[in-house]
Amino acid sequence: MKLGLSDEAFIRGKVPMTKQEIRILTLVKAQIEADDVIYDIGAGTGSLSIEAARLAPAGHVYAIERKKEAVALIEANGAHFGLRNLSIIEAEAREGLEALPSADVILIGGSGGHLEAILDSAARKLRRGGRLVLNCITVQTLAAALSYLHAHADLYRYEAIQVQVSRLRRVGPYDMAEAQNPIYIITCTKEA
Numbered sequence: 292m293k294l295g296l297s298d299e300a301f302i303r304g305k306v307p308m309t310k311q312e313i314r315i316l317t318l319v320k321a322q323i324e325a326d327d328v329i330y331d332i333g334a335g336t337g338s339l340s341i342e343a344a345r346l347a348p349a350g351h352v353y354a355i356e357r358k359k360e361a362v363a364l365i366e367a368n369g370a371h372f373g374l375r376n377l378s379i380i381e382a383e384a385r386e387g388l389e390a391l392p393s394a395d396v397i398l399i400g401g402s403g404g405h406l407e408a409i410l411d412s413a414a415r416k417l418r419r420g421g422r423l424v425l426n427c428i429t430v431q432t433l434a435a436a437l438s439y440l441h442a443h444a445d446l447y448r449y450e451a452i453q454v455q456v457s458r459l460r461r462v463g464p465y466d467m468a469e470a471q472n473p474i475y476i477i478t479c480t481k482e483a
Contacts, residue, residue: 394416
């Protein structure tokens with residue numbers, strides 16, 4: 292399956308979407324295998340869920356999202372791509388994770404201000420050797436994630452990168468760089 296669907300391939304609304312370049316890096320860092328069980332917490336439009344489900348045709352993706360408009364977009368995108376290995380859970384992340392099977396990969400794109408509680412739940416559900424990938428847009432989310440990882444140094448080995456993507460936009464006879472939001476991507480491997 293090809294990685295990196297164009298942003299235009301997705302049905303969009305007013306819900307934020309993880310853009311193509313960030314999706315590609317996130318999914319490469321996640322190292323998804325064909326039979327993995329994957330959670331996408333704060334799934335938004337489902338762009339990461341869709342790409343993950345395509346990478347794991349023998350696995351299953353659970354898209355956890357609390358906002359009704361976003362849930363409707365994930366459903367529409369799942370149907371648009373004909374995915375049978377995608378389940379949508381409309382719930383707050385902590386409650387939505389409880390009944391799920393253990394995960395090989397957990398993607399966190401949104402936390403609704405409950406990052407520490409979500410990370411505690413994720414730690415219980417993630418298999419040993421599993422990957423946890425967090426996309427942080429704000430410095431506060433980055434700081435909270437790093438603080439958690441430092442406090443749980445025996446649980447995860449991690450690396451973090453900051454990505455800044457600019458796209459060229461035509462302005463008359465010129466091409467001008469249009470910066471996208473910088474994103475911090477933290478990739479964790481569960482050790483204990």
